[in-house]
Amino acid sequence: MAESEQKNENSAGFEREAETGDPAAQADAAVEATTADAESAMSSSGTSAAPVDSAAEAADRPVEAAPVEVPESFTVTLIVRRYDPEVDDEPRWVDYDVQMYQTERILDALHRIKWEQDPSLAFRRSCAHGVCGSDAMRINGKNRLACKALVKDFDISKPIYVEAIKGLPLEKDLIVDMEPFFDSFREIQPFLQASGKPEKERHQTIAQRERFDDTTKCILCAACTTSCPVFWTDGQYFGPAAIVNAHRFIFDSRDEASQVRLDILNDREGVWRCRTTFNCTDACPRGIQVTKAIAEVKQAMLTGVKL
Amino acid sequence: MADHSSVTDGIHYHQHDVVIVGAGGAGMRAAIEAAPKASTAVITKLYPTRSHTGAAQGGMAAALANVEEDSNEWHTYDTVKGGDYLTDQDSAEILTREAIDAVYDLENMGLPFNRTPDGKIDQRRFGGHTRDHGKAPVRRACYAADRTGHMILQTLYQNCVKHGVEFFNEFYALDLIMAEVDGVKRVSGVVAYELATGEIHVFQGKSVVFATGGFGKIYKTTSNAHTLTGDGVGIVWRQGLPLEDMEFYQFHPTGLAGLGILLTEGARGEGAILRNASGERFMERYAPTIKDLAPRDIVARSMVQEVLDGRGAGPNKDYVYLDCTHLGAEVLETKLPDITEFARTYLGVDPVVERVPVYPTAHYAMGGIPTNNDAQVLSDNETVIPGLYAAGECACVSVHGANRLGTNSLLDINVFGKRAGNNAVAYAQTADFVDLPADAADGVVKMLAQLREGEGTESVAEIRKALQETMDRNAQVFRTEETLQTALADIAALRERYPNVRIHDRGRRFNTDLLEAVELGFLLDLAEVVVVSAINRKESRGAHMRDDYPTRDDVNYMQHTMAYRTDAETGASQGIRLDWKPVRVTHYQPTERKY
Numbered sequence A: 001m002a003e004s005e006q007k008n009e010n011s012a013g014f015e016r017e018a019e020t021g022d023p024a025a026q027a028d029a030a031v032e033a034t035t036a037d038a039e040s041a042m043s044s045s046g047t048s049a050a051p052v053d054s055a056a057e058a059a060d061r062p063v064e065a066a067p068v069e070v071p072e073s074f075t076v077t078l079i080v081r082r083y084d085p086e087v088d089d090e091p092r093w094v095d096y097d098v099q100m101y102q103t104e105r106i107l108d109a110l111h112r113i114k115w116e117q118d119p120s121l122a123f124r125r126s127c128a129h130g131v132c133g134s135d136a137m138r139i140n141g142k143n144r145l146a147c148k149a150l151v152k153d154f155d156i157s158k159p160i161y162v163e164a165i166k167g168l169p170l171e172k173d174l175i176v177d178m179e180p181f182f183d184s185f186r187e188i189q190p191f192l193q194a195s196g197k198p199e200k201e202r203h204q205t206i207a208q209r210e211r212f213d214d215t216t217k218c219i220l221c222a223a224c225t226t227s228c229p230v231f232w233t234d235g236q237y238f239g240p241a242a243i244v245n246a247h248r249f250i251f252d253s254r255d256e257a258s259q260v261r262l263d264i265l266n267d268r269e270g271v272w273r274c275r276t277t278f279n280c281t282d283a284c285p286r287g288i289q290v291t292k293a294i295a296e297v298k299q300a301m302l303t304g305v306k307l
Numbered sequence B: 001m002a003d004h005s006s007v008t009d010g011i012h013y014h015q016h017d018v019v020i021v022g023a024g025g026a027g028m029r030a031a032i033e034a035a036p037k038a039s040t041a042v043i044t045k046l047y048p049t050r051s052h053t054g055a056a057q058g059g060m061a062a063a064l065a066n067v068e069e070d071s072n073e074w075h076t077y078d079t080v081k082g083g084d085y086l087t088d089q090d091s092a093e094i095l096t097r098e099a100i101d102a103v104y105d106l107e108n109m110g111l112p113f114n115r116t117p118d119g120k121i122d123q124r125r126f127g128g129h130t131r132d133h134g135k136a137p138v139r140r141a142c143y144a145a146d147r148t149g150h151m152i153l154q155t156l157y158q159n160c161v162k163h164g165v166e167f168f169n170e171f172y173a174l175d176l177i178m179a180e181v182d183g184v185k186r187v188s189g190v191v192a193y194e195l196a197t198g199e200i201h202v203f204q205g206k207s208v209v210f211a212t213g214g215f216g217k218i219y220k221t222t223s224n225a226h227t228l229t230g231d232g233v234g235i236v237w238r239q240g241l242p243l244e245d246m247e248f249y250q251f252h253p254t255g256l257a258g259l260g261i262l263l264t265e266g267a268r269g270e271g272a273i274l275r276n277a278s279g280e281r282f283m284e285r286y287a288p289t290i291k292d293l294a295p296r297d298i299v300a301r302s303m304v305q306e307v308l309d310g311r312g313a314g315p316n317k318d319y320v321y322l323d324c325t326h327l328g329a330e331v332l333e334t335k336l337p338d339i340t341e342f343a344r345t346y347l348g349v350d351p352v353v354e355r356v357p358v359y360p361t362a363h364y365a366m367g368g369i370p371t372n373n374d375a376q377v378l379s380d381n382e383t384v385i386p387g388l389y390a391a392g393e394c395a396c397v398s399v400h401g402a403n404r405l406g407t408n409s410l411l412d413i414n415v416f417g418k419r420a421g422n423n424a425v426a427y428a429q430t431a432d433f434v435d436l437p438a439d440a441a442d443g444v445v446k447m448l449a450q451l452r453e454g455e456g457t458e459s460v461a462e463i464r465k466a467l468q469e470t471m472d473r474n475a476q477v478f479r480t481e482e483t484l485q486t487a488l489a490d491i492a493a494l495r496e497r498y499p500n501v502r503i504h505d506r507g508r509r510f511n512t513d514l515l516e517a518v519e520l521g522f523l524l525d526l527a528e529v530v531v532v533s534a535i536n537r538k539e540s541r542g543a544h545m546r547d548d549y550p551t552r553d554d555v556n557y558m559q560h561t562m563a564y565r566t567d568a569e570t571g572a573s574q575g576i577r578l579d580w581k582p583v584r585v586t587h588y589q590p591t592e593r594k595y
Ligand SMILES: Cc1cc2nc3c(=O)[nH]c(=O)nc-3n(C[C@H](O)[C@H](O)[C@H](O)COP(=O)(O)OP(=O)(O)OC[C@H]3O[C@@H](n4cnc5c(N)ncnc54)[C@H](O)[C@@H]3O)c2cc1C
Pocket: B021, B022, B023, B024, B025, B026, B027, B043, B044, B045, B046, B047, B048, B051, B052, B053, B054, B055, B056, B057, B058, B059, B060, B061, B148, B149, B171, B172, B173, B174, B211, B212, B213, B214, B223, B224, B225, B228, B230, B231, B232, B262, B264, B363, B364, B391, B392, B393, B394, B406, B407, B408, B409, B410, B411, B413
């Protein structure tokens, strides 16, 4: 071990006195009060207000602090389309009453059902904040990510209907087979194709980078594709998500295979079947202008890619 | 390269040269090296693009010097100092040296980095990254808006598609098979559970790479995904292999208050400021030179200190504010669009005009499966297990020491993921398969049967919640002997209840009820190791802040903790033996950490 001064300060400002009461207990209370649990959030933090000795340094700008409402709970009825292939011949709708808070989401409601009422309910989820694409589902007839659908945005005087996304084979409860969806994605050659190996990075102007920014946001959640009436009636249709990902490369100035992808899409009338119903754009949780991207790909087929 | 598989007694057997467990950044970076050269299988419990690497926001560090002078030696210094001198310095040198190519690799693979006006990769400031040994913040983080991790994950998956990597999606690895060959313990394969069918698969591999990510779900308030339950770390632990530095768990300063959802440090890199209830920029008191851009351990502690001292905001004075209002809508919408939306969606707060309530959130495991610089897993301080590799958040090299710097993990997964992939292939090209024992799958079959058929009455969700609550309360930013002992007693009580959990779903297909119970088992094991390691370290260093031992003690504790599972269980507690491993020092002697 290296010889060095014993007892270095961990860092400035953290020498804490033993006689300031019981810091651990204070830490407890503070931690408890910051949990997502509304009950504990309402309990007192147990810390006493110390005089603020640095009021003079206070921010010069008049900025609104966020208003904080005292959380109030209410009952929401969810009607979930359940299906267990090992038991059920047909899917069935099942009602659940759940206690919810203003700031919570449909995913919280589903967890409450799974964790407190019926652990057999099956659904996918991971990140819980709209970035992984696991939990696209049909909520009151519209495709949403359960983790981004806030309960307060629904009319809770009526039940909320939750079912699996449509157009992909139903596996169990809210879970569908994603393979056909990913197959379409893989078919459009979703990877950069560029010749030569530069010594460092390939250059790209800010404007060139901006050209395909919107379609880089896709998280492959399938909300768009499974809201598309053309996809429902024709499972062979590539679907909006595959076209969005083709767009991401077609308009990337570094890529040299745009024409290949346009040909793939053209071959199976990939883009031409789009009837511009805008369902996909409405469904996209990442706010991607899906219909616009499809239109740009159509345009590129007719007039070539303009970068 | 096709999967060679067969079915015997209802169990599927596969054979691949390289078996990679996990398809986040580390696993896929390894696969891109391995797949073109050897038959490779990637087992992943999530679809690859759903891995939590995709949640990373702020950036990936590399001293490209695209926008201002920088050097990888400065980056090494920052990494060592940021890690409170527990970082292995030769490893940090590799990390920062190979950082540059790691970024170019990703760009060449297609990653759409933000650009400078002259078309190069743009770079931004981040906590703890400085010019010339601490003089001022430096622009070192390469980024793609505030979705850098998303772009890394997508780009790596795209390149796996290009190379035809074979994925086994929604397969849960649950056991590692090792066998002794000529007195040497070697790797033989992995046992996995297929979510869709409930069937068991044994993957025989010449080399096995673990890249299963972190275990943030031992805590309640966390930036981690529901699926980050430490399975890989737990599997290795149950094999009697050591875990390193488990007491060092990082709390990220800016989680959305009450929710834990992350707001990247990149916000502060772009100029956002932390303020207490009275609006004071309190970091000026704790880190006068680099203020809000001090390393995370220091910022998180300062925030908790403000709250403890009564200067917190809100009705319960239990959080502080992140003030982005002076950045302007343009910067927020173009450089930080995702976090702007998170605040709007989940707290109903608009960062353009309002300050955002924030509080530290459990974020990153510095500790994990010990490896050497070649990503080989160690069975003690030096001995490698031939054929076994680990990389990414599940591994501990250790490049992060006692506290990881922001943007160094996306770097870690790329540098050491690549090394793991390359070395796993090189080994597979010379080694033979190790025979699978006839009972390879028995352990998993038995564990699942016990859980599935148990007649107990305990709820998985309740035990998990109680675990997360005691960890949040007693093993968080500040710890003492007393709080840690409380956590330990709570964990023991929960471990006692665990064998009596009731699985309600008795079916085979998509039985997530069963898998949540299995994951809880890993969480309970790992939480106990975290707490026992924390009790043993009677000093404060990096993310491990002991109120009862508030200073760093280099004489006794400038060494890594090595925890081993032993057979000496007492009641519900695991037998845990603790040992030490020296820190590798090259150039930087420990000094007081001031910012
Ligand atoms: C919100 C957030 C923001 C972050 N921002 C940054 C940042 O800006 N810069 C930075 O450097 N770092 C950041 N980090 C940290 C960094 O993103 C992670 O540490 C890193 O991405 C981990 O990558 P990984 O490949 O090790 O694991 P992950 O990406 O978590 O992948 C784990 C993989 O293992 C698989 N797996 C797990 N268990 C099993 C099992 N039993 N069987 C089979 N497969 C399994 C999963 O399916 C998954 O594919 C951030 C982290 C978070 C949470």
